[in-house]
Amino acid sequence: MSKTDDTSSAASSCSSGACGSCSSTSQPVDAPAIAGGKTYRIPTMDCSAEEAEIRRALEPVSGIASLGFQLGARRLTISAPADVLPTALEAIRRAGFKPEPVEAAAATSTASPSDGHEHGIGAGVARLGLALLVAIAAEGIEIVLPDTRATQGLGMVLAVVAIWLAGVETYTKGFAALRRLKLNINALMTVAVTGAFLIGQWPEAAMVMALYAIAELIEARSVDRARNAIKGLMDLAPEEATVQQPGGAWATVPVASVAIDSIVRIRPGERVPMDGTVTRGDSAINQAPVTGESIPVEKAVGDPVFAGTINETGELEVRVTAAASNSTLARIIHAVEQAQGSRAPTQRFVDRFAAVYTPAVFALAVAVAVLLPLLTDVTWLQGIYKALVLLVIACPCALVISTPVTVVSALAAAARRGILIKGGTYLEDARNLKAVALDKTGTITEGKPKLVDQKTMRDDAAAVLRLAASLAGRSDHPVSKAIAEGLNLEHEAVDQFSALAGRGVQGSIGGKTYVLGNHRLIEERGQCNSELEADLKRHEQQGRTVTLMADEQGVIALFAVADTIKPSSKAAVADLISLGVTPIMLTGDNEATAQSIASHAGIKEARGNLLPEDKLKAIEELQKRFGLTGMTGDGINDAPALAKADIGIAMGAAGTDTAMEAADIVIMNDDLQRIPTVIRLSRKTHAVLWQNISFALGVKAVFFVMAVFGTATMWMAVFADMGASLLVVANGLRLLKAKVEPPHAD
Numbered sequence: 001m002s003k004t005d006d007t008s009s010a011a012s013s014c015s016s017g018a019c020g021s022c023s024s025t026s027q028p029v030d031a032p033a034i035a036g037g038k039t040y041r042i043p044t045m046d047c048s049a050e051e052a053e054i055r056r057a058l059e060p061v062s063g064i065a066s067l068g069f070q071l072g073a074r075r076l077t078i079s080a081p082a083d084v085l086p087t088a089l090e091a092i093r094r095a096g097f098k099p100e101p102v103e104a105a106a107a108t109s110t111a112s113p114s115d116g117h118e119h120g121i122g123a124g125v126a127r128l129g130l131a132l133l134v135a136i137a138a139e140g141i142e143i144v145l146p147d148t149r150a151t152q153g154l155g156m157v158l159a160v161v162a163i164w165l166a167g168v169e170t171y172t173k174g175f176a177a178l179r180r181l182k183l184n185i186n187a188l189m190t191v192a193v194t195g196a197f198l199i200g201q202w203p204e205a206a207m208v209m210a211l212y213a214i215a216e217l218i219e220a221r222s223v224d225r226a227r228n229a230i231k232g233l234m235d236l237a238p239e240e241a242t243v244q245q246p247g248g249a250w251a252t253v254p255v256a257s258v259a260i261d262s263i264v265r266i267r268p269g270e271r272v273p274m275d276g277t278v279t280r281g282d283s284a285i286n287q288a289p290v291t292g293e294s295i296p297v298e299k300a301v302g303d304p305v306f307a308g309t310i311n312e313t314g315e316l317e318v319r320v321t322a323a324a325s326n327s328t329l330a331r332i333i334h335a336v337e338q339a340q341g342s343r344a345p346t347q348r349f350v351d352r353f354a355a356v357y358t359p360a361v362f363a364l365a366v367a368v369a370v371l372l373p374l375l376t377d378v379t380w381l382q383g384i385y386k387a388l389v390l391l392v393i394a395c396p397c398a399l400v401i402s403t404p405v406t407v408v409s410a411l412a413a414a415a416r417r418g419i420l421i422k423g424g425t426y427l428e429d430a431r432n433l434k435a436v437a438l439d440k441t442g443t444i445t446e447g448k449p450k451l452v453d454q455k456t457m458r459d460d461a462a463a464v465l466r467l468a469a470s471l472a473g474r475s476d477h478p479v480s481k482a483i484a485e486g487l488n489l490e491h492e493a494v495d496q497f498s499a500l501a502g503r504g505v506q507g508s509i510g511g512k513t514y515v516l517g518n519h520r521l522i523e524e525r526g527q528c529n530s531e532l533e534a535d536l537k538r539h540e541q542q543g544r545t546v547t548l549m550a551d552e553q554g555v556i557a558l559f560a561v562a563d564t565i566k567p568s569s570k571a572a573v574a575d576l577i578s579l580g581v582t583p584i585m586l587t588g589d590n591e592a593t594a595q596s597i598a599s600h601a602g603i604k605e606a607r608g609n610l611l612p613e614d615k616l617k618a619i620e621e622l623q624k625r626f627g628l629t630g631m632t633g634d635g636i637n638d639a640p641a642l643a644k645a646d647i648g649i650a651m652g653a654a655g656t657d658t659a660m661e662a663a664d665i666v667i668m669n670d671d672l673q674r675i676p677t678v679i680r681l682s683r684k685t686h687a688v689l690w691q692n693i694s695f696a697l698g699v700k701a702v703f704f705v706m707a708v709f710g711t712a713t714m715w716m717a718v719f720a721d722m723g724a725s726l727l728v729v730a731n732g733l734r735l736l737k738a739k740v741e742p743p744h745a746d
């Protein structure tokens, strides 16, 4: 991305949901300009039910990358190509809302803590507080003062004032909905309050309106709070960096103006301002903001560092590799926000349910109002009153709000552990995983094999080894790297170098062609023999990977490399099994090595000799055999298998863009124990979701019975609905602090 690109989009993207214009704690930061987006103010959108309506309206519009809702600010950011926006806006208007574009400049300014909508909410609180007081006064007059015309008139006036203070908006939205013959919450409340007023229950009408409006406000703020939990991470990246100037002097400048390839200096105790590669010094860095892992990681020249992480011990100089708006941290935040915008299956279910439930209760209310007086000795007024109570109960707020808060909190909790879950669907599905296919190299093992044994079959051993080092030095494959590093010899020029997928490498040195690769490659070339087989067997049974070098005449050298199993892998495998998930190892390495390493890690089933396409087939087969199957990999050469699996999990993804893009769940560090953590979080989320749904519906059921047969009053119903809303929100927010670590971890 060019520099100009970057600054031009920064203004519009900053308020675009990528950074907090809503959370009062958010700092004015340079938001990731990855997707950008256009922000609209929708004056009549402040409740999650309205959010759901807008989402439904936008569902048929194709081409929208993501939606960022900020209920507290009544804002919606749409990330979509410019030609899709008019269609999207039209759909929103058809649903009865009036989106107003927010000017880029105004949008940016709201990113500061002193932004306008905070005042808006402040004013709202004062207004609603007043409305509540006036409603209480109206109620008090009716209870305390004698029932004269004057006191009645006064009570009525106070009620009107309270309803007006608290309910203008509900009325506006309610009438708009009724005109379109739609039954949303506002329509229900409008009918209920008006009806109560008309049958002479004005203090109650006032009370209901005030309580309802207050509940709505609290709800909007809670949803925003959950949504913004992740933005706290963004504050971690410093806004300024100490950058080397052309003359060699150091200057402190805003990160947004630091170009890629600049050299920045980071003193001990400072946070890393931008992603980069260490060019000087060494230090220990706490990478918790990115990987969720707070044990410091040693960094030396050549190692990557990430914006937002904390430099603990030494001074570092770092060459910047990504613009501030495109750092790993910014990408994480952007991805989580995008995930928050996608709806989880339970959320869809609840929305569909609410869409049926509300009209059904409305019909029932009408039936009660008409049938009860006709069939029993209930009076008309009593019948209508009962019907109005039912309408209040019909408000699906607690139900509709319970899912997004829960899902969003869980996504944020995962992000804090360096786990990026790219959508509510994966969060909800993870608990049903039956099998997980694990890549060997780098997932179960450290991925840093070492050369442990070598043998040459020619007299000129030194020359052969130099050939091997030259060929191996050209490859990035961990096995080749281990050989090159282990031999540590001067390289010769290699021509016509090429990689042989799943086999090894080939190249010509001094006019002669050589190959360096595995047993399969040598078999294919017809250069294997029984002596070689015996050597191979001996090494492979010890879990070593054997690489052979051959020229046209035959095999000229053998190298054995060994990788160590990560200490955490064993625990993670045991944990997966205890959660009822079967781990299976898939590897391109040979069968014997695979078996040896698998059994050390506690994995019963291992498959070796797999080419990338074989891994794909293996996943398909596991899906047939087990059901929901996950796949872990580094996301680079495992991309097809990651995509095929029900849940593709990329490991050790910090800094690797491809992995972050390819997988459904991205684990920033390479700790396999994060997988059981995800499954536990998924189970907890599921439990909380259904606790909330059943609680919200349970409260409604109780009040329903009370309303029809007993003595529930309207404002008891509102209290119950408000109480239920607040309880489900609190229960959902609990996930932000959920304990989902394996029992043996500390």
Ligand SMILES: Nc1ncnc2c1ncn2[C@@H]1O[C@H](COP(=O)(O)OP(=O)(O)OP(=O)(O)O)[C@@H](O)[C@H]1O
Residues within 6 Å of the ligand: 439, 440, 441, 475, 476, 477, 479, 480, 499, 500, 501, 502, 503, 504, 505, 516, 517, 518, 545, 546, 547, 586, 587, 588, 589, 590, 610, 611, 612
């Ligand atoms: N560039 C290379 N240099 C040396 N050996 C190679 C190279 N590429 C592949 N091989 C050999 O082929 C085998 C399969 O390689 P592949 O890349 O498919 O799997 P892998 O990534 O090593 O293993 P895993 O599937 O566990 O990650 C390796 O184990 C290695 O023996």
Ligand SMILES: [Zn+2]
Residues within 6 Å of the ligand: 519, 523, 528, 529, 533
């Ligand atoms: Zn053989």
